[in-house]
Amino acid sequence: MSFSRWLVLLAACGALLIAHPVRADNGPHGGYTATTDACAACHRAHTAAGNDLLRAGSSTALCLTCHGSTGAGADTDVMDGLYLQRDATTESPLEGEVNRGLKAGGFRYARMDTAWNGTATARPTTSSHLWDGGSGTAWGSGAWGSGPGETMVLECVACHDPHGSAGGGHSATYRLLRPTPLGSGDQTVIIADENPKHYTIDAADGKYFGQPYEATTFNNLAAWCATCHDRYLATAGSGHTASGDNLFAYRHITVGSGCGCHNLHGGPPPTGNTTYAHQPVSCLTCHVAHGSSAHMGGNAAQVAWPNGQTTPNGNARSALLRVDNRGTCQLCHDK
Amino acid sequence: MKRGFLVFLLAISLTLAMTSTALANGGPHGDYTATTDACAGCHRAHTATGQNLLIANNTYSLCMSCHGASGAGANTNVDDGYYLSSRDDSLANQDVGAANTPDNAALLGGGFTNYRGAAVTSTHDPTGTTNQAWGAGGVRGQLGTIDDTMDCASCHDPHGSANYRILKTTINGVSVTVSQVDETAKDYDTPHWPANMSNVCGACHDPYQHATNDTSSYTHAVDVTYSGTTSYTDGSGTTVSVPLAANNTLVCSTCHLAHGTSAHMEGYAADSNLPTGGDSALLREDNRGVCQACHQK
Numbered sequence: 345m346s347f348s349r350w351l352v353l354l355a356a357c358g359a360l361l362i363a364h365p366v367r368a369d370n371g372p373h374g375g376y377t378a379t380t381d382a383c384a385a386c387h388r389a390h391t392a393a394g395n396d397l398l399r400a401g402s403s404t405a406l407c408l409t410c411h412g413s414t415g416a417g418a419d420t421d422v423m424d425g426l427y428l429q430r431d432a433t434t435e436s437p438l439e440g441e442v443n444r445g446l447k448a449g450g451f452r453y454a455r456m457d458t459a460w461n462g463t464a465t466a467r468p469t470t471s472s473h474l475w476d477g478g479s480g481t482a483w484g485s486g487a488w489g490s491g492p493g494e495t496m497v498l499e500c501v502a503c504h505d506p507h508g509s510a511g512g513g514h515s516a517t518y519r520l521l522r523p524t525p526l527g528s529g530d531q532t533v534i535i536a537d538e539n540p541k542h543y544t545i546d547a548a549d550g551k552y553f554g555q556p557y558e559a560t561t562f563n564n565l566a567a568w569c570a571t572c573h574d575r576y577l578a579t580a581g582s583g584h585t586a587s588g589d590n591l592f593a594y595r596h597i598t599v600g601s602g603c604g605c606h607n608l609h610g611g612p613p614p615t616g617n618t619t620y621a622h623q624p625v626s627c628l629t630c631h632v633a634h635g636s637s638a639h640m641g642g643n644a645a646q647v648a649w650p651n652g653q654t655t656p657n658g659n660a661r662s663a664l665l666r667v668d669n670r671g672t673c674q675l676c677h678d679k
Numbered sequence: 680m681k682r683g684f685l686v687f688l689l690a691i692s693l694t695l696a697m698t699s700t701a702l703a704n705g706g707p708h709g710d711y712t713a714t715t716d717a718c719a720g721c722h723r724a725h726t727a728t729g730q731n732l733l734i735a736n737n738t739y740s741l742c743m744s745c746h747g748a749s750g751a752g753a754n755t756n757v758d759d760g761y762y763l764s765s766r767d768d769s770l771a772n773q774d775v776g777a778a779n780t781p782d783n784a785a786l787l788g789g790g791f792t793n794y795r796g797a798a799v800t801s802t803h804d805p806t807g808t809t810n811q812a813w814g815a816g817g818v819r820g821q822l823g824t825i826d827d828t829m830d831c832a833s834c835h836d837p838h839g840s841a842n843y844r845i846l847k848t849t850i851n852g853v854s855v856t857v858s859q860v861d862e863t864a865k866d867y868d869t870p871h872w873p874a875n876m877s878n879v880c881g882a883c884h885d886p887y888q889h890a891t892n893d894t895s896s897y898t899h900a901v902d903v904t905y906s907g908t909t910s911y912t913d914g915s916g917t918t919v920s921v922p923l924a925a926n927n928t929l930v931c932s933t934c935h936l937a938h939g940t941s942a943h944m945e946g947y948a949a950d951s952n953l954p955t956g957g958d959s960a961l962l963r964e965d966n967r968g969v970c971q972a973c974h975q976k
Contacts, residue, residue, distance in 0.1 A: 372947060376976050378913040381946035383967035383976075384953065389934075390887055391820035391954050392897035507976040 370439075370541065371410070371418055371431075373520055374508015385417075386506065404476050407500040413452075420543055422634060424466070425450020427544045440544035447545055447555060448519075449632035449664070451475050457550035458638040458668045460675075464550020465637075470659035472635025474498035483650050484575040485528075488589045492651035496572065502526040511536065518561055525571055533568040535561055552632065552666040553675050559624050566599035566626040576627065591650055597625050620676050630672040631664040638662040644669040705775040705865065706745070706753055709839015720752075721837065739806050742831040748792065754780075755867055757938055760790025760799075762867050776865035784868035789936030789961070800959040802939030805831050812883040813955070815851075819886050819893050820954040825851045834879060834937075843873060850882035860925070872924035872932060877902050880931040888931065905929045911975045919968035934969040935961040942968075 372385035386406055387397045400406035410417030410431075413424055419431050419439065425448070427440030440446070445455040445464065451473075455466040474480050477499045485494040496502075504520040511517045516537035523532045538558065545555050557565070570577035575587070578595035586593050623629070638659075645658045665672050673679075707720035721741055722732045735741035745752030748759050754766045754774065762784050764777040785795050791802050807830040816823025827833065836847045843857045858873035881888030890898050904927050910920035924930045942959040948966040949957040962969055970976075 374976075376913070376971060377915065378911055378917040378919040378971050379965040379968040380971060380976075381944070381948035381966035383970045383974075384947035384950060387970075388896075388954070389970075390896070390898040394897065397897055397899060509976070 373506055374510075374516055376507075376509070402477065402499070403501045403506070404499045407506070420446060421450075422446065422448070423450060423452045425454040425456075425469075425634065426466075437540055439541045441548070444544040444548065445550055445552070446543050446634070447632070448634040449552070449636050451635045454632075454635055454637040455550055456552050456637050456666070457547075458552075458636070458666070458671070460551065460553075460667055460671055462549045462551075464548075467637040469635035469637050470639065470662040471664050473633065473664070475500060475634075481651065482528075482572045484573040484592055486574060488575065488587065492591060492649070493573075496527050510534075518565075521568060525568075528571040529574070531571045531574075533564055533571055535564040535568055553630075553672060554620055554623075555628075556623065557626070557628065562624050562626045562628065563599060565628055569627040570598075573627075598627050598629075600625055630666060632666060633664070636662055636664045636666065638665045638671075639668045641669060705845075706771065706773060708837055708845050711839075737807055738830045738832045738837075742805075742837075755786060756790075757786065757788065758790060758792045760786045760788070760794035760938065762786060776867045779861075779864055779866035780868050786867050786938075787870055787932075788938040789940050791939050794936075794939060794941040797941035799939040799941050800943060801955075801961050803937065803961070804829055805938075812851075814884040814886045814893070817886055817893055819896055819898060825883050827851075842879075843876070846879050850879065853882040853885075855879055855882050870922040870924070870932070872922075872930065874902070874925045874928040874930070876924045876928075876930040876932055879937075880935075884931075901929060901931060903929050905973070907973060908975070909933075909972050911971050911973075913971075919964045919972045921963060921969055921972040934963060936963055937961070942966075 372382035376382055386399055388399055389397060392398055394401045394403075394406070396403070398406050400409060408423065409415055411420055411422045413421060415421065416430055419428055419435075421428050421430075425446045427442060427444055427446055429442050443455075449456065449472075450469060452469060453466055454469050455464050457464045459465075475498060477497060479495050479497045481493045482496045483493040485496070500506075503522060503525050505517070505522045506520065508516055508520050510520065510522055511534045517523065518535040518537050521535055523534045524530070538561065545552055547555070566577060575589055575592040576595065576598055578598045580597050580600050582595040582597060584594070587595065620629075640659050640661045645661055646654070647657075647661055648654050667675065707717035711717055721734060723734050724732060727733055729736045729738075729741070731738075733741050735744060743758065744750055746755055746757045748756060750756065750758075750766065752767055752770050754762055754764050754776065756763060756766065762776065762780045763782050764774050764780075765782075767773060789802075790799055791805055793799060807828045810825055810828045811822040812825050812829075813820070813822060815825050825833075831837075832847075834847060834850060835845050836842075837845070839845055840848060841859070842848060842855065843859050846855060846857050848855055855878050857875055857879050860871045860873050877888050886893035887898060888901050890900075905923060906927060909923060910918060912918040921933045923933055940959050940961050940963060942962050943965045944957060944959050945966060951957045964972070
């Protein structure tokens with residue numbers, strides 16, 4: 345290549361570097377320089393509408409100005425659980441498939457094939473994590489023997505750090521997750537960010553079960569869920585060995601290799617479907633983080649809550665599962 | 680002989696008292712004796728060209744004749760926002776502040792035309808054409824009307840003052856106290872502000888200083904003590920910093936310059952939906968560098 349062509353190539357590369365500033369955590373979240381403009385995306389010094397000098401009356405209301413159904417500042421619509429191309433930037437590579445379901449599901453609606461019939465349907469969610477500052481029970485939170493769980497207030501910022509860079513040394517964390525969710529206690533789990541980001545499930549037909557994750561991330565996500573749901577963190581063998589807790593005595597594995605599902609005493613593994621046999625197990629194997637539209641009927645609709653309550657029941661007992669009823673069991677165990 | 684000597688001593692003392700004019704406010708501004716010459720620095724009794732018998736067409740033009748870019752009567756060039764001790768050499772050559780202010784040092788208040796070598800992006804308007812101020816009338820984020828059009832003499836008393844930097848003791852009808860701190864050793868580039876520095880701003884922008892006077896929105900705390908860090912350097916080596924007033928008090932001037940700034944705004948910081956339309960709002964640093972200096976996100 346001639347010298348002049350090298351110069352042209354170098355100039356083009358330089359132009360690209362200048363024209364596309366990289367934000368480590370996307371949008372106004374993290375990777376701030378000393379003269380960042382990002383503060384002005386969310387805060388007003390003298391005319392704020394809410395606490396912490398926010399532009400909106402609450403942190404959740406602020407988040408939804410970009411991430412809500414009618415937001416225009418972010419492609420991730422967490423209310424409808426969809427990835428949309430609606431912000432001012434066209435990422436390269438794309439960070440999801442447009443109109444496909446977000447990996448976490450959605451808070452009000454989700455486009456999932458929970459019936460496992462090959463059709464992704466956008467439906468109202470039947471269960472979700474609280475997101476608007478309401479209080480509820482974090483099942484399994486607290487020390488062994490402490491009862492069904494502790495009451496917690498949940499809003500977006502309880503789990504996600506809007507300022508990003510929450511990892512050690514100002515590094516980015518996966519989905520801006522706080523190493524210690526607010527109100528969770530004193531455990532710290534840092535999950536390194538993925539690069540490049542990808543927000544949608546792989547299956548074009550909306551099948552959420554079997555969604556692959558990077559192995560370390562998947563494992564760490566289980567530990568992260570357990571910063572609130574302490575007693576649900578269960579290694580291989582927990583289904584056979586009593587924990588000592590009178591409520592959470594025997595527990596399905598929620599962290600570790602899929603090999604942990606093999607019969608420890610020999611014989612055929614309980615995992616009959618080899619499709620998922622060697623995938624690591626995590627909370628996210630069976631559950632989504634934000635909300636699910638899975639339907640529950642029959643026995644699956646009548647399971648009592650850990651505190652003994654039998655209502656709400658029906659679809660409301662879907663417990664953020666990825667598949668209707670107990671599809672998450674059957675797809676692995678293949679009984 | 681003894682009586683004559685005493686008379687002589689008294690005469691000498693009186694003479695010294697009359698000629699050693701201690702202009703504590705600098706230049707022709709204040710602490711006048713009964714036989715001061717200072718009036719002739721700015722006024723003409725019978726041939727004035729401007730109102731109030733000024734030797735210029737208006738207050739702003741008069742002030743700029745010494746303090747402007749081409750002025751020769753004062754070392755403080757408020758047009759370009761820097762100090763230069765040689766500016767007044769051809770006139771009074773008093774070199775007020777020269778002992779503590781290096782040549783070409785950036786002035787504490789910023790500049791009206793340029794600052795730190797770049798064109799300003801927002802200023803207080805000293806030309807006597809603006810009579811509005813943010814928050815005047817009681818609502819932050821809204822412009823209200825102040826009691827007169829704004830020029831240098833809206834804030835500064837050319838005849839001297841008991842306040843810091845000859846700030847007027849009544850501004851916009853409001854009594855203002857801003858304590859003097861460096862009258863005997865002026866320093867024009869290093870802040871040595873009193874804790875009540877915000878009072879001059881609050882005279883026009885009251886609800887920004889007194890949050891309870893406007894409860895329709897939330898505002899950053901002012902006139903509070905702050906013990907954290909005020910300087911931040913990012914990974915590329917860019918540093919932002921903000922100054923505090925006495926007793927580590929966060930004042931309006933911690934984030935804003937009084938005269939004008941050359942800070943640049945872009946992206947979210949230039950959003951036209953911002954209360955001031957996305958301009959630099961007299962901020963000290965580009966974008967939201969003033970936030971990062973302390974909050975370091």
